[in-house]
Amino acid sequence: MPPLDHLQVFNALNASPHTRLELSAQLGDGLAAALWSNRDDARDYQAPSHHTLSCYIADGTGTFRRQRPSDRGAPDKLCVMPAGHESNWVINGSIRLAHLYISEEQFALGCTRLLDREPRELQLREATFLDDPQQARRFRQLIGLDWAEPAERLLASSLAHAIIDHAVLNQVGLRQGLKLKGGLAPHQRRQLLDFIEANLEQPLTLEELALRCNLSAYHFARMFRASFGLPPHQYLLARRLHRACQLLRMGALPLGEVALSCGFASASHFSNRFRQALGATPGAYRAAFSC
Known part of the structure; x- marks a missing residue:
């Protein structure tokens, strides 16, 4: 995983004068995490090279995607932003949210290990405001750890892997219209x-x-x-x-x-x-x- 300031979604949030970065850490194995506060803002994410899973920790009832103004966020709602996808967000009022950033390589390993499929056959499905109590609970456990303390950062890494595994098993589908060339039989x-x-x-x-x-x-x-x-x-x-x-x-x-x-x-x-x-x-x- 590149340094945090090389991650497009991280940078897009960090560039806003309305945003406050509460916590951030590299968790190893192509993983990184951040905890954010934001209010009265608009953010665009332009086809990042990494996957992002997010969980609303507090507020967020005025947050929506610009193309879907009737769908609003809330505490414990989850969003899946795959690599290569563009999304545009409006934040009315306040929000506190956690992000987990995942490299394409770590995603590929999950597809191979958990699904026994070629990663190029599969895609992480985009999702907005999912209800998944198990994932939300893991995110809350994740932000409850002290990422600056080495032992707790290792526990955070283990939790992050559990979050990714759950997403691979529940949010991954076949790519449509894909014609595979090359590769092993x-x-x-x-x-x-x-x-x-x-x-x-x-x-x-x-x-x-x-x-x-x-x-x-x-x-x-x-x-x-x-x-x-x-x-x-x-x-x-x-x-x-x-x-x-x-x-x-x-x-x-x-x-x-x-x-x-x-x-x-x-x-x-x-x-x-x-x-x-x-x-x-x-x-x-x-x-x-x-x-």
């Missing part, structure tokens, strides 16, 4: 995913993965990215870190064993990669979830 994709999951502890190479699909390494890398929305090494690292998080939350397996179980060459290599992705060491992550 469905049986290749399925066999490859199964092989990766069964061998995460092994030092898998691009050439080895390509051989399983009877492709050159160069052609395989292009086909993989077309199907999965990210390059092979990034997908493999994400799956290893996902397994590491599961093992760290489950118990007291020594960090060196966690590293080897997830295919990292050493505990130090594991720690460096983990910190880069999640903003904390594996030990700090375990401690945050053992409290």
